[in-house]
Amino acid sequence: LAFGFQPWRARVIARRQTGSRMRVSEAFEKIRPAPVDSINAMRLSLEAQGRKVLNFGQAIPDLSPPPAALEALRARMEDRSAHVYTADQGLPELREELARSLQARFGGRACGAGRIIVTAGANHAFLITCMTLLEPGDQVGLLSPYFLNHDMIVRACGATPVELALPGEGNEITCKEVDRLIDRHRLRMVVMVNPSNPSGKVLSGQEIANIHRACRQRGAVLVADEVYRMFVAAPQAFHSAARLAEDDPSDNIIVIGSFSKEFGMSGWRVGWLQCPSRLLEQLMKAQDLSIICAPHAAQELALLSMRAAPDHALSKKEEYQSRRMLVLERLQRSGLFQINTGEGAFFIWFRPLKDVDSETVCLDLMARSGVCIMPGAFFGRPWRSWFRLSYGNARIEDLAAGTEGMVGYFGAESQRAEVRPTR
Ligand SMILES: Cc1ncc(COP(=O)(O)O)c(C=O)c1O
Numbered sequence: 001l002a003f004g005f006q007p008w009r010a011r012v013i014a015r016r017q018t019g020s021r022m023r024v025s026e027a028f029e030k031i032r033p034a035p036v037d038s039i040n041a042m043r044l045s046l047e048a049q050g051r052k053v054l055n056f057g058q059a060i061p062d063l064s065p066p067p068a069a070l071e072a073l074r075a076r077m078e079d080r081s082a083h084v085y086t087a088d089q090g091l092p093e094l095r096e097e098l099a100r101s102l103q104a105r106f107g108g109r110a111c112g113a114g115r116i117i118v119t120a121g122a123n124h125a126f127l128i129t130c131m132t133l134l135e136p137g138d139q140v141g142l143l144s145p146y147f148l149n150h151d152m153i154v155r156a157c158g159a160t161p162v163e164l165a166l167p168g169e170g171n172e173i174t175c176k177e178v179d180r181l182i183d184r185h186r187l188r189m190v191v192m193v194n195p196s197n198p199s200g201k202v203l204s205g206q207e208i209a210n211i212h213r214a215c216r217q218r219g220a221v222l223v224a225d226e227v228y229r230m231f232v233a234a235p236q237a238f239h240s241a242a243r244l245a246e247d248d249p250s251d252n253i254i255v256i257g258s259f260s261k262e263f264g265m266s267g268w269r270v271g272w273l274q275c276p277s278r279l280l281e282q283l284m285k286a287q288d289l290s291i292i293c294a295p296h297a298a299q300e301l302a303l304l305s306m307r308a309a310p311d312h313a314l315s316k317k318e319e320y321q322s323r324r325m326l327v328l329e330r331l332q333r334s335g336l337f338q339i340n341t342g343e344g345a346f347f348i349w350f351r352p353l354k355d356v357d358s359e360t361v362c363l364d365l366m367a368r369s370g371v372c373i374m375p376g377a378f379f380g381r382p383w384r385s386w387f388r389l390s391y392g393n394a395r396i397e398d399l400a401a402g403t404e405g406m407v408g409y410f411g412a413e414s415q416r417a418e419v420r421p422t423r
Pocket residue numbers: 059120121122123124147193197225227257258259260266270271
């Protein structure tokens with residue numbers, strides 16, 4: 001006051017202080033915003049202009065929860081007790097149902113309701129796993145191509161994702177190779193998505209055993225995201241990592257699942273994880289501080305759905321096979337693509353023969369041909385020229401038209417003398 005009150009100076013100081021209080025953590029600064037936003041923004045803008053966009057971008061099935069379960073949920077919601085918190089770990093009946101199905105259907109060895117936590121979706125299950133197990137600076141191996149949210153969550157916890165290249169098509173993942181990677185990168189955790197998003201690859205029982213053995217030898221945790229387990233052309237080809245989990249002190253497996261895909265419940269936000277008993281208490285801290293419990297109504301619907309129609313996802317099997325064959329056949333016939341699609345999930349994973357920048361091409365393809373697919377660049381460094389088409393939520397006529405549009409677009413591109421530079 002001795003120098004007089006200078007409002008502009010007060011404002012500058014206040015702004016600086018606010019700025020420093022709003023500083024974003026270094027870990028978050030390093031996370032790239034979900035790139036899917038740019039694709040969706042363009043799709044919405046084209047649709048707002050009245051353009052029809054065939055959307056094969058979303059990794060969701062065209063399933064709704066079983067009608068009988070929805071009907072029963074209405075009655076259940078009349079009861080006041082259905083509107084309050086559940087136990088933090090989740091409804092006991094739901095955990096029992098999940099444990100029973102892991103054991104009876106997926107060959108889980110050491111399943112018990114006590115080892116299951118019901119979460120707000122599979123991403124939340126992975127988040128609480130990483131919050132509980134990772135230290136800043138830890139390295140986490142993601143089998144490549146990886147699921148982008150896994151990369152983001154690992155970074156959010158201050159750890160560093162390491163992309164683990166798999167052997168080429170037809171070559172088995174060996175224990176020796178995984179062991180070498182764990183040792184080389186000092187991996188604290190290895191994450192696999194089986195069946196894979198984006199490639200649909202289904203790991204063999206031997207490969208899972210090899211990865212598990214290497215993790216166990218080196219003291220690394222194995223996280224198995226199995227959210228697409230019900231979408232496998234030959235269900236016997238799917239091997240859950242739960243088969244290898246034993247309830248002894250050396251158990252190092254966390255299995256993650258979800259109701260989002262199996263029961264068409266992505267908006268309800270309910271998933272689960274199975275963990276070694278000794279981790280339960282620690283994981284429950286992350287569960288409690290982040291959400292207390294998964295949404296109660298969503299848990300009720302999950303339970304009712306499992307009871308009413310445990311095979312709900314299988315109702316899509318034939319339809320999905322037709323969609324898959326239609327796209328594969330047309331892309332193969334064009335001779336324009338390399339296709340590397342596995343037998344699981346509901347994706348076609350492919351690339352044109354020339355190198356391209358898949359993010360730029362996706363936007364250009366959408367603008368010119370009205371077809372929305374996802375760039376391989378979202379799934380790891382080696383995949384810049386690759387694309388993921390999801391037929392989970394696509395009508396067969398739209399797939400026929402969209403595939404034709406893609407063949408036309410890439411055919412015209414291949415005629416161009418100039419090859420787009422790869423970033
Ligand atoms: C491999 C994988 N894990 C997890 C999720 C997210 O599942 P949820 O909706 O249960 O969080 C997805 C969604 O696309 C996914 O593809």
